[in-house]
Amino acid sequence: MTELLNVEGLSITARLSGGDLRLLDDVDLAIGRGEIVGVVGESGSGKTTLARAVVGLLDKNVRVDGGSISLSGERIVAPDADRTHRVRGSAVGMVFQDASRSLNPLMKVRAHLAEVLRRHVRDIGKEDVERRSAEVLEQMRITDAQRVLDSYPHQLSGGLRQRVAIGLAVVTRPSMVIADECTTALDVTTQTKVVELFRSLVGELGIGLLFVTHDLMLASDLCDRIAVMNGGRVVEQGPAMQVLDRPEQDYTRRLLAAIPNWT
Template sequence: MEPILEISDLQTHFFTKAGILRAVDGVSFEIGAGEIVGLVGESGSGKSITGFSIIGLVDSPGEIIGGTIKFKGEDLNDLSNEQMQHVRGNRIAMIFQDPMMTLNPVLRIETQMIEAIQAHDNKISREDARIRSRDALGLVGISSPDERLRAYPHQFSGGMRQRVSIAIAMLNRPDLIIADEPTTALDVTIQGQVISEMQKLCRETKTALLWITHDLAVIAGIADRVCVMYAGRIVEQGLVANTIANPLHPYTRGLMGSVPSQNQRGKPLQQINGMVPSMLSLPRGCAFQNRCSYVTEKCSTERPDITHLSDKRQVRCFNVSEVP
């Protein structure tokens, strides 16, 4: 599969009063055309900032200080603001946890959707843009789309509002959608519906999808491949099926233990002991050392590099062979 997005050694740091916070610290991964990749990790691990870096939405005191983000072979860091604006919402779209990041509360859905289309296509008539908007609402499972187009965001439920923001993301047929915890705020039933609809839509339209979540169970349901992120770095990557059947990094194992369906019935859910270290003062060596049951002396002095294994598996740990 031809990669549509190639991120190599991405470093996005925040220059705060308290010091340099390495939110993204040498992240590399690829997404193939039409592929669905999950980015998973606990809160604060740098997932959103990775997404914002790709779409060019990192604000001061944050800055991309290293690495490359190639989209269809072109380095996004080389683009002007204007060119980047064209890429955003047209070739790459983003869906946020809070749909109101996308929606304007004072405008009818129709107005917002038509504007989103016309912003990237100045030849399309208002009527044609309206028809495309109506069809897009239908595609994300909104009934009576003609009527719903006339509504304002507050007239929708949370789940429906998120569906509208998904419809807007898909309006211009982007090549890549970055979805940042889009179902986290929804109740479990609606969450499941939105996930399977999103998966179906991306498959049908061959849209690549980067799905960001703290919940490994969600990744199991939607993605082809998974990247596990911890303290600003990817610690494990692989096909979802392999990674879930046989997690290699101790951190991935810990995340698995907290997935209800992977847990033996009746047993309490396992938790990963300890806390994520402060991103302002990461320890020397492996960032996971203080929580790891396989820790050795080497882990406190040296940083493990990525090891490439078979089957597109990658893992960043000295003790992989020790993990049963």
């Protein structure tokens, strides 16, 4: 498997009024093309900080102290480098937790997709924008694509809004997608459909998927490998079934023990 994303020894600190707070501590993680890697852990474990670091969305008071992030062999994050703005959206797409907050309520879906394409695809024409916008909604298993294109976010169901958000993340044909707790606000049936969609997209497009979640059941269903985070560190990682069926760390065992009917 060709390595796509490589995180090596990544350490990140936030500058707060009361002093510095270490958010990530010597984190290692790798994702290959066509691979789904889940990052799991409780709130505050560092999952979202890791995801935001990859796409260059760290807050201004947060600094990279050590280590690096490489995409397709090129360093995009390091203490002495800042190229993430050039890869976000084009080479790396991101799906956030709440689709309604990531969509402009005053813009139709058609305008959202056109804006992303024109920003990240050089010299794209109007006809290609229209064609790729319709194509990506069809990839999202949206049967009435034209109606959705002409809709405002509030006119769509939560499940449809999340599919549009995923479409925005992949319409530029990135090599990597990061999904940060993107199923949390959805009902169980819609969650299942989104998981099936991600699985299909990874197979069809050959992208790498970093799936951030606190839901270990969901991770076990979707992911090839799992990394367990606690206190800003990756405390355990490996093939999903190995980590979940035969955990080596007490912290992982405690997470699993908290799940009703986990066997």
